Amino acid sequence: MTERRTALVTGGGSGIGRAVAHRLAADGFAVAVLDLNSDTTRQVVEEITEAGNEAIAAGGVDVSDRAAVNAAVETVPAQPGPVLALVNSAGITCPQSPEVRLRSLVSDEExxxxxxxxxxxxxxxxxxxxxxxxxxxxxxxxAGEFRLIKDAGHWPQWEQQEEFDGIAREFVGRGV
Incomplete structure (x- = not known):
């Protein structure tokens, strides 16, 4: 039997993240749902499992806190399969304090x-x-790959939906 793929979705408790979690589950991924709101996280997991798919909840996760995210990711079991997809859909307000900005930087080593x-x-x-x-x-x-979507601003999934969807489908379809 083929090992099942797992996807991790931040912001999966509502909005675009919720829709992505449902879509990935329908496409055969086991889905780990991370969100700040524990109640909506549990609700999305219940919806996915009631549809006959597999999901786990990691609620109460503040994605602006790297340690909290790392701890949540550690709760995602190695089974049913390795995490092969990450969708960052959590919305956070641009940090204003220098301390929060520094905490959020990702180093070259990372x-x-x-x-x-x-x-x-x-x-x-x-x-x-x-x-x-x-x-x-x-x-x-x-193993980074860069794609530029022209004539779009902050929301390419809405402004250039067909191009965005095509890029995402092609990338995920490679089974990476």
Whole structure:
């Protein structure tokens, strides 16, 4: 029997993250749902399991706290299969304090330790920074891949939905 793939979805308790968790489950992934709200996390897991799919909850996770995220990821069991997909859908307000900004930085060493194939999608009109920032990040990842979506700002999944969906399907479809 083939080992089942597991996907981890941050922000999976509501909105886009919830929809992604349901879609990945329907596509055969076991889904680990992480969210700040424990109640909505449990609700999404119940919905997924009631549909006959597999999911686990990791609620109460503040994605702006790296230690909390690491602890939550440690709770994801190795079975039914390895985590092969990560969807970061948790929404956080841009940190304002310098301490929080420094805490959220990812070092070159940390990026180099991410050996799984990683897709970095950036947009031509992203208000958070130029496309070069996304390209630089992808190049610092050992198995990073960069894709630029033109004529989109902060929400390419809505502004250029067909292109975004095609890029995501092609990447996930490789079975990475």
């Amino acid at each position: 990026l180099a330790a991410i050996t799984a194939p990683t897709l970095v999608i950036w947009t031509s009109d992203d208000p958070s920074g130029p496309a070069k920032a996304g390209l630089d990040t992808a190049e610092r990842l050992p």
